[in-house]
Amino acid sequence: MSVLAGFLAPLACALALAATIEAWGGAARAPLGRRPGDLALRLGAYALLTVFWFCFSWRPWLAASSTVTTVAALVLISRAKRAVIGEPLVFSDFALLPQVPRHPQLYYIPPVTSPRVAGPFLIALAGIALWYWLEPSLLPAGPGRSLAAIVALPLALLGLAAAATRGPLAQALARRFPRPDLEADIARVGLPATLMAYALRRRTEAAPAAVPAEPTAPGDPVVVVIQLESFIDPERLGGPRLPAMDLIRSRAAEYGRLRVPAHGAYTMRSEHAVLTGAAPDALGFGVYDPYLANGGDEPASLPRRAAANGYETLFVHPFHRNFFQRARVMERFGFRRLVMGEDFAEAPRTGPYVGDVALGRRILAEVRARRGPLFLFSVTMENHGPWKPGRLPGVDDPLAQYLHHVANTGRMIEELVAGLGGERATLCVFGDHAPSLPTCRPGFGETSTDYALFRFGGPACAPRRIDRTADALGRRLRATLHADMTPPAGTSPAQA
Structure with a gap:
């Protein structure tokens, strides 16, 4: 109970700031969706992000600030991508990330050794280390309870992701996102929720049926x-x-x-x-x-x-x-x-x-x-x-x-x-x-x-x-x- 109590105030701040960033930062071209179900999905995605970052530190304010930073980064990247390509960030973009360090010459980004990249990265690491030192952890006392908590929370997130690919949760997700409509969905439920939902829907979607062609005589040699x-x-x-x-x-x-x-x-x-x-x-x-x-x-x-x-x-x-x-x-x-x-x-x-x-x-x-x-x-x-x-x-x-x-x-x-x-x-x-x-x-x-x-x-x-x-x-x-x-x-x- 003490862990939950210590988590609620940082979580509320993270949800409010993340929603503000999307509202004023231009994550969507249309006004934000205000239906209760859509707001629940939007805030739920922010909450999942906060829990995800909480798994790494067990420091609620650090997790909340990481969530706000993540949403801000996603919005900025999505806006930059839309300006160049005409399309916001999509879940499949993350599958291409391993190509960036392998072939940096193919992208409009400086290498990781550039001061423009290395400098902010090292400053961020130093800031995180300082925050670790300043903010107390909410891990339960005792080695056994601490280890159980460290293992249980990530497993719970993985279990939730697995449940969303089958059964009632997958069916509910399919009703909410029956087909891709990227701009409308980002306006409706927000960029993080859309990224998560589309990735899950892709995993559960049946591949289009294709019938192999019957062999015939070749055409042009x-x-x-x-x-x-x-x-x-x-x-x-x-x-x-x-x-x-x-x-x-x-x-x-x-x-x-x-x-x-x-x-x-x-x-x-x-x-x-x-x-x-x-x-x-x-x-x-x-x-x-x-x-x-x-x-x-x-x-x-x-x-x-x-x-x-x-x-x-x-x-x-x-x-x-x-x-x-x-x-x-x-x-x-x-x-x-x-x-x-x-x-x-x-x-x-x-x-x-x-x-x-x-x-x-x-x-x-x-x-x-x-x-x-x-x-x-x-x-x-x-x-x-x-x-x-x-x-x-x-x-x-x-x-x-x-x-x-x-x-x-x-x-x-x-x-x-x-x-x-x-x-x-x-x-x-x-x-x-x-x-x-x-x-x-x-x-x-x-x-x-x-x-x-x-x-x-x-x-x-x-x-x-x-x-x-x-x-x-x-x-x-x-x-x-x-x-x-x-x-x-x-x-x-x-x-x-």
Whole structure:
């Protein structure tokens, strides 16, 4: 009872301050929800945070201050993320945290050795140590009772989390959060409650059913699909005319704007959409990171369809195997051979990454060395952000750096079109998302990029502009893998 009494006042302060921070700090674009059930969820999430921090110290005021600091940090990070990407913080972002220290050059953050990071961190540690010394602990007296309390409280939190994934508690959570509605839910119950609820709902949600495709005769002997990092027509950013765009408009069988699931980041969303043809609405709470649940285990994916039809399936990406756990994910997708970072050790770089032209030439070499039908999916790396000073000699402006790299992407496309012209083949290129540049902020083009679908070795047809979603492009590509599924000339984008 004394522990509870000593905990109540700090807890009340934590709840009040955390709610104030969310109300005035802009965690949501809409006014805070005031229904009793919504307020209970909001305050309950703050209380769980306080209990979580209490487990580490058994000092209630330290736990309360840690909760307020946590909520403030979440709100600030969410606001910064929304300004750059157009989306608030989501639970799946925490799964990406291990990538930050491994590949710090891919993020707009200073390294941990920077005084801007190390200084505040060391000051915070010193402050926590001082607080430990000043505030008395509420641990029960006696070694046995202390040990029991130290073990019991974390176990109680784990038990509550486990109970929320099954039975009545899971059903109640499903009624409160039937489907993802990020902005509305953050306004309704707050950012911490939304993060917790979405993570739990993702664990309990059934994966969408997918029926493996029946094997058929292969379609085009060569199908090459290339996901272009941060690719859009540079004229949309006020840049110069790209010769490759003229080539696309004059030679591609189909081309147009591609509406992708995010702006400026989240490559895996577009990648998953194209490789599976699954619409975002069908993914439930997995829409924010489709790899978290199944990790690429998709029975109806393009590589599995291709393999069933006798294709060799090859994934080519000139970067580390462990980034996004790509090697494991792509093997589960159905790619039987991977050509990745170690295979490009001697390849020329443009800036920090393997150049797109070098990647395109490796793709053509793989096409020429094939021993049967080939389905090749590649992800470029040259134009990956951030675009910071020092990336290119004598070019520090972010847009100028981007335009330099996108010109190389255009040259790669031109070389691939010329190299595949003598084959019966399909070449598809598409941008995964718009670049996160100061001149290209959220809302630009409704998250659309550009794509093109070239068909070689068959009857000539006039280029058609067909604007599509990324998942519709994935469904369109299925036709290239099946001899009897090529859509007629009049197929609409919705049917493709």
